[in-house]
Amino acid sequence: MTDVQRTGADAVIGDCGLYTAGERVPGRVPLREAAHAADATDGYVWVGLREPTDADIAEVAQEFALPSLAVEDAVHAHQRPKLEVYDDVVFAVLKPVRYVDHVEVVEITEIAMFLRPQAVVSVRHGEGGVLRQVRAELDAGVPAEEDFGPAGVLYRTADRVVDAYEVALGHIDLDVDDIERLVFGPGDDDHSERIYKLKQEVAEFRRAMLPLQRPLERLAAGEVPHVPAAAEPYFRDVHDHLLRAVDQIEVVDRQLTDVLQANTARVTTGQSRVALRQNEDMRKISAWAAIALVPTAIAGVYGMNFEHMPELGTRYGYFVVLAVIAGACVALHRAFRRNGWL
Structure with missing residues (x-):
């Protein structure tokens, strides 16, 4: 039956497989037979749903007696990473991330998992690379140290999610180093927009990662x-990796804060230098304008068409006026030079 032909819950089921003794039973199990098939063996069944609606998941929830509150959280997504226990059902939410380096964006998806003693129901929102990889490993018989049943599916998924955190942080580190080189290198460009954007992405990353610690x-x-004692060391190892990633993202966040402050200080210093140069230029222009005002004013007075004006009838009046103009200009020039305006 193809995806086009499936309707209802079957339309959003990516796969439904039966696993026993650490290996998958060949073929796909029909949803209505899934719970019975698991009860008939010592294994478990894994039903994978992709972005179901309330109507889509209703049949699955009824088949496996899933708690309604957890089902609502799984369908509507946008949950924080968490772990809740409802009688014999364990409900977990994980937030895988992927860093898109060329646009410096952290893509965050969501996985909700219901664990019963003999069943796993997973609900994914967004790109499903993590769950596909886990199922591919199980289907291919890639062994873990031990088979932990449904808890093993949760362990493998959490392990891949945390590994992806470390990979994304490695790429972010490279971008932070690049920003630092630009900020502390030559040039006066303002990089605050890029820093703010990356800092916002890191904040989204932290919200997806930090709540997973508990x-x-x-x-x-x-x-x-329903988590075997033998699985505890494996979850402890994932927890240790998560703590390392949390420490790393805190360092990255502090680096971005420091770089942002340094960039702001550099831009402010550059703007102050520009303002100082503009102020010096204005003083020079004002000084030369004041010097030029003297001959302009005197020439303007003598340019008026009056018959009786001082010095018009004297033989050396012209040279006297020129001398006055030159003397006044020289005196003003020296005064401005002495005051640092020229």
Whole structure:
């Protein structure tokens, strides 16, 4: 049956497989037979849904007796990473990330998982690379140290999610180093827009990562039912990797803050230098304008058509006026030079 032919819950089910003794039973299990198929073996069934609606997930929720509050959270997404226990159902939310380097954007998707003793129901929103990789490993028989059943699916998924955190942080580190070189290098360009954007992406990243600490801590400490004691060291290892990633993102956030302050200080200093140069230029222009005002004013007076004016009838009046103009200009020039305006 093709995706085009499937309707209802089947239309959003990416796969429905039965796993026993650490291996997948060949073929796809029909949804209505999934719970019975798991009960008939010592294995478990894994149903994977992609962006279901309330109507799409209703049949699955009924088949596996999923808690309604958790189902609502899984369908509507936009949840914080968390781990909740409802009787014999464990509900977990993970937030995988992927860093798109060429646009410096952190893409965040969401995975909700319901774990029962013999069943896993996963709901993904966005790109499903993590779940595809986990299922591909299980289908190919890639062994873990031990088969932990549904808890093993959660472990493999959480491990890949946290590994992706570290990969994304490595790319972000390179971009932060590049910004630092630009800010502390030659030139007066303002890089605040790029820094603000990257800082916003890091903040989104932190919101996807930090709340996962407590769920993994509970899994590692054996506080969650249906998680075998043998699986606790594996969750502890994932938790340690997450703590390392949390420390790294805190360092990156502080670096961006420091770089932003340095960029602001450099831009402010550059603007002050420009303002100082403009002020010096204005003083020079004002000084030369004042000097030029003297001959302009005197020439303007003598340019008026009056018959009786001082010096018009004297033989050396012209030279006297020129001398006055020259003397006044020289005196003003020396005064401006002495005051630092020229």
